[in-house]
Amino acid sequence: MWRPWWATALLLAAAAAAAAQGRTEVGPAVCHPDCNKYGNCGEDGHCRCPFGRIGEACEIDFLAPCRQSPEGDAHCGIVSTKSCECWRRCRDYFCVKTDFGQKCHEFENWDRRPCFHREGLPPDQQHSRFPEPGEKGVKCLEGYFPEAQEVECSEAAVFRNDVTKPLSACPDECNKRGFCMAFKDNALGAHCRCDRGYRGRSCDSLQDNICYKKCSGRGQCIDQFCHCKPPYFSIGCTRSKVYPAKHSRPSPVDFKIYMYELSTQWAYDNVRFAGWQGHDPIYTAYQKFMDRFLDSPVRTEDPSAAHLFFVPSFTYSYSDNGGIANDHLAAVIHHIKHAHPWWNRTGGRDHFFWTPADRGACHLSGEAMDAIKLTHFGSSATPDNHGTMPPYGHRSYGCAHPLRDVVAVPVEPRDAVWLQTTSRMSVDELMAGKKRMFFFAGGVRHQDPEYSGNSRQALRNLTLEWNDPDFEFVEGGVPDYEQRLRSSKFCLAAYGHGWGNRLLQAMLTGCVPVIVQEHVIQHYEDVLPYELFSIRLTNEDLPRLRELLRAVTDEQYRRLLENVLRYHRAFSWAAHAGGQAFEYTILSLRRKYLNLKGLYYGRYSHLTDENCQPWTPEGCKPSTSIS
Numbered sequence: 001m002w003r004p005w006w007a008t009a010l011l012l013a014a015a016a017a018a019a020a021q022g023r024t025e026v027g028p029a030v031c032h033p034d035c036n037k038y039g040n041c042g043e044d045g046h047c048r049c050p051f052g053r054i055g056e057a058c059e060i061d062f063l064a065p066c067r068q069s070p071e072g073d074a075h076c077g078i079v080s081t082k083s084c085e086c087w088r089r090c091r092d093y094f095c096v097k098t099d100f101g102q103k104c105h106e107f108e109n110w111d112r113r114p115c116f117h118r119e120g121l122p123p124d125q126q127h128s129r130f131p132e133p134g135e136k137g138v139k140c141l142e143g144y145f146p147e148a149q150e151v152e153c154s155e156a157a158v159f160r161n162d163v164t165k166p167l168s169a170c171p172d173e174c175n176k177r178g179f180c181m182a183f184k185d186n187a188l189g190a191h192c193r194c195d196r197g198y199r200g201r202s203c204d205s206l207q208d209n210i211c212y213k214k215c216s217g218r219g220q221c222i223d224q225f226c227h228c229k230p231p232y233f234s235i236g237c238t239r240s241k242v243y244p245a246k247h248s249r250p251s252p253v254d255f256k257i258y259m260y261e262l263s264t265q266w267a268y269d270n271v272r273f274a275g276w277q278g279h280d281p282i283y284t285a286y287q288k289f290m291d292r293f294l295d296s297p298v299r300t301e302d303p304s305a306a307h308l309f310f311v312p313s314f315t316y317s318y319s320d321n322g323g324i325a326n327d328h329l330a331a332v333i334h335h336i337k338h339a340h341p342w343w344n345r346t347g348g349r350d351h352f353f354w355t356p357a358d359r360g361a362c363h364l365s366g367e368a369m370d371a372i373k374l375t376h377f378g379s380s381a382t383p384d385n386h387g388t389m390p391p392y393g394h395r396s397y398g399c400a401h402p403l404r405d406v407v408a409v410p411v412e413p414r415d416a417v418w419l420q421t422t423s424r425m426s427v428d429e430l431m432a433g434k435k436r437m438f439f440f441a442g443g444v445r446h447q448d449p450e451y452s453g454n455s456r457q458a459l460r461n462l463t464l465e466w467n468d469p470d471f472e473f474v475e476g477g478v479p480d481y482e483q484r485l486r487s488s489k490f491c492l493a494a495y496g497h498g499w500g501n502r503l504l505q506a507m508l509t510g511c512v513p514v515i516v517q518e519h520v521i522q523h524y525e526d527v528l529p530y531e532l533f534s535i536r537l538t539n540e541d542l543p544r545l546r547e548l549l550r551a552v553t554d555e556q557y558r559r560l561l562e563n564v565l566r567y568h569r570a571f572s573w574a575a576h577a578g579g580q581a582f583e584y585t586i587l588s589l590r591r592k593y594l595n596l597k598g599l600y601y602g603r604y605s606h607l608t609d610e611n612c613q614p615w616t617p618e619g620c621k622p623s624t625s626i627s
């Protein structure tokens, strides 16, 4: 009997799905027999593909038109000019239908991006190699929409300040590992902007393996996707087993977390544009967390044994520092809700994901609100209780719920050195090095009180008035920042447009933090004894700051400093230098789990406030209850 090829594929897929339902033993995952050619068999019936590939066996190279040639990485970043077919596919790849309409993972406005089309070539071969001068049969269009007009290719090449150049204009054509680009003012001339993982003038040198856990030595790293040798799968090839449903129960003693296996189409640390190599490191705590989590004993491969569920949403890649990625999160939640039984059991309340942007989870909406957020910004200002900090977020709790959300420490790129230097010193040595009572250096922004809830601004004015060398307040940067912090008794920890990193800087350099952050929950505040190592003040206290700090006795100061040294490891992700941020994040998650089991709080997603939704840059519109 004749069958079309896809009928066989469907039968195989059905067999794999049946195997998933009928699984009675722990064992390797079962998928389409060809899954491992390009992908990893992760969870039964589910072949996890490299970015851009789809299908039961990842057989469809869906974003092929977004590669410059059959080799090289596929990108959907908007900066470099690509083929019209690429933009069309990017839209179809990122936009999905959900119960609440189409969601595009924040990648939306492509249709007016100029692009090029090579006549006579089938869609799959409409690669994104920019037309060479004089190339025949290629036309540039103002967008990929049907009535798009033809434009000059030199015009189509320009996007804001960037110009896409033909590959031949760059050294060795960037070795097929990057786009050839220039700036509009041609300052650098044509230069290669290499694919992630590659460096050099012509993208000829391979950077260190950029995959998590370097694929655990069990697979090949492709961009940031590990192609694992069976039976391994998951991020970093860190899993090998699938469990039958209801295999066990969560232990009342050992705390366990199960991480979802999301396809790269649902969640991936996307390359944002040609030459993109990675996010600003201060936002990458979620990567540090992932790196430790993958082979941590807190992880379980058995979802029925899990207390909490980790959604590896790579939110930052969709939100950047200024956004929130509501569309992305809504799409991911819609997917896990329909594909797995766990979200619905608690309405997502035993699930967690990261929201590392400046304003953390402030502007989150919909069902995502009910999950546990790992965030850096603990604003708890509400319309009924706020100062200079606008009441962003949910009317009842603001941006972070103190009983539910984890305010994790962000990354300080110098943390390893600072921590190691400080850890080597005794309290006596640290005390002997103190040269002044108080120190701060950084931005102030007098015209923007919200920037720091007026704390920096008020203290700037006061220190100018005092003119007291013992209270050093520098507007801007100082070259010997680390030494300045370490040689001061107290250091100001104020926030700055969303979360700040002054608290962790003080802790890591052995300076007692003076925290002035009205309505902001601090990192791991639920599991760290802040009263033992810091001083907490309001803006109102600032005029008396000198008296307050001078009244601290040497004996009291010594105890504070001892505790700074006892707890400062919590403020660093650099595990090799003794940083324990991962351990504290888990500890805090565990505490949140107890709060959940204690029924200390309920659901909030249905209690949205029309004054706060949707978010506007001004925050919530004033409601009648603001006095």
Ligand SMILES: *[C@@H]1O[C@H](CO)[C@@H](O)[C@H](O)[C@H]1NC(C)=O
Pocket: 337, 338, 339, 340, 341, 344
């Ligand atoms: C979870 O609930 C939604 C309704 O909100 C439903 O459509 C979905 O099928 C449920 N998921 C499962 C796995 O039963």
Ligand SMILES: *[C@@H]1O[C@H](CO)[C@@H](O)[C@H](O)[C@H]1NC(C)=O
Pocket: 446, 454, 457, 458, 461
């Ligand atoms: C600080 O001083 C400036 C200039 O006098 C003034 O405009 C501003 O309101 C003051 N800020 C605070 C918070 O006191």
